[in-house]
Amino acid sequence: MSAGGAPALGLAERFESGLDAPICLTWELTYACNLACVHCLSSSGRRDPRELSSEECMAIVDELQRLQVFYVNIGGGEPTVRRDFWEIVDYASARRVGVKFSTNGSRITAPAAARLAAADYVDVQVSIDGASVDVNDAIRGTGSHAMALRAMDHLAEAGFGPFKVSVVLTRRNAGELDRLKTLADRYGAQLRLTRLRPSGRGADVWDELRPTAAQQRAVYEWLLDQGEQVLTGDSFFHLSAYGQKLPGLNLCGAGRVVCLIDPVGDVYACPFAIHEQFLAGNVRQEGGFTSVWRESDLFLDLRRPQSAGVCGSCGFYDSCRGGCMAAKFFTGLPLAGPDPECALGHGEKALAARGHRPLPRPSVNMSRRAANGSPDAIVVV
Amino acid sequence: MAVVEAPGVKAGALADAATGFDLDGAWRLDPQVALRPEPFGALAYHFGTRRLSFLKSRVLVDVVVALADRSSARQACREAGVGERELERYGRALATLAESGMIAPRVPA
Ligand code: SF4
Ligand code: SF4
DSSP, rough: TTTTTTOOOOOOHHHHHHHOOEEEEEEEEEEEEOOTTTTTTTTTSSSOOOOOOOHHHHHHHHHHTTTTTOEEEEEEEEGOOOOHHHHHHHHHHHTTOOEEEEEOOOTOOOOHHHHHHHTTTTTEEEEOOOSSSSHHHHHOTTTHHHHHHHHHHHHHTOOOOOOOOEEEOTTTTTTHHHHHHHHHHHTTOOOEEOOOOOOOOOHHHHHSSSOOHHHHHHHHHHHHGGGGGSSSSTTTGGGGGGGSSOOOOSSSTTTTTTHHHEEEEEEEEEETTOSSSGEEEETTTTTTTHHHHOHHHHHHHHSSOOOOOOGGTTTTHHHTTTOOOOHHTTTTTOEEEEEEOOOTHHHHHHTTTTTOOOOOSSOOOOOOSGGGGGOOOOOOO | OOOOOHHHHHHHHHTTOOOOOOOOOOOEEETTEEEEEEEEEEEEETTTTTTEEEOOOOHHHHHHHGGGGGGSSHHHHHTTTTTGGGGHHHHHHHHHHTTTTEEEEEEOO
């Protein structure tokens, strides 16, 4: 009950019905990348010639400022390869639109780190996917472990403060979590552990790299112990069905509190959902991002109550909410129903029962080499 | 993310930590915090700690905004229409905000 006496909606229900503007937004500045990680969620590699211009990027920042979006998660591709990267970051900070950007570290030189340390409203996430060189480099490519550590050295030496060490949980690094935490601690940084989704090139390696059921359970216990010390971007809320909720919002925010702007201005419900079915519009259209966020049919639809399917009878639905929409979609499971990695094992059963229909493919693939036989083409919709 | 439960809504685990708020002290919103009005109340983001909080009632938002130019938190609550019996619950919500650095004590003018 609020002070006015109106019946209270839970916070999750309020968020699921949408906000006037996203809480945070992922903005991938480019599909260009100097690495070729096997699990890249955006299938990055080459630059798309239709990429937004500097002027268009600044106009987006102006719009985000008007919408009072507190911060954007800038990613890619490797965002720092854009020639106007620093200009965009400075332009955003000057307007108090906070920037948190993800990088593989290749361009975080000593001067770049010093520049970052001096900036207000800028946060950095350095990606690394294993405490050991072997585990990391098998996923991110030869030399990428050293590259990330060099960036972390520079940030620590420049006195940046607690930057983020960003790790995607896989079968290979699930046994290295304590070591990864120690690594982050050594730099005065904060560990961020997120879920591997079958999105982008991640679809090709998901079966082989996703944590086993036993690992998943152990990771859940580990995260409970760590509490708010380890960030997760709310990506493990489906694991709340093991018992206790993890810290965070515990809902799928796609199109409701988060979304993605991709390098050509396409707006998707979530950075892990680059597919026509989740494409809401483009910032270049009349009304810009604001009208896509507020008026697109897709987003309005996502904000209406969703069917829980067979999850409706599950005692954990309140906190698990059927898990991740993108994970279900790209594994060919119905959106109304359990997550493929449902803590109670219902996802495994659904995966086993799904038959041999072809799985949906992402609508963008800028991989330098087509990954595992996937079409090397851009579908324009 | 920290969730500031509105007074009147079951406050969950976060309320336990929140005790002993100085209602008679002078407070203000931290200058590094941005408030964004929403139909349910407001979102508050602290650019220094990068914490996000949810203020789940408009009355609480009114209180928080008023803090800076009222002699005490109690006064700000009263003017926002918070009754005597609700005061304790608002105190708890303010304590949670103080703990996460969203509001801070100020030397009264
Ligand atoms: S689709 Fe998955 S990754 Fe995207 S917001 Fe929903 S739960 Fe999170
Ligand atoms: S059955 Fe559905 S709601 Fe229940 S734990 Fe599994 S995915 Fe979550």
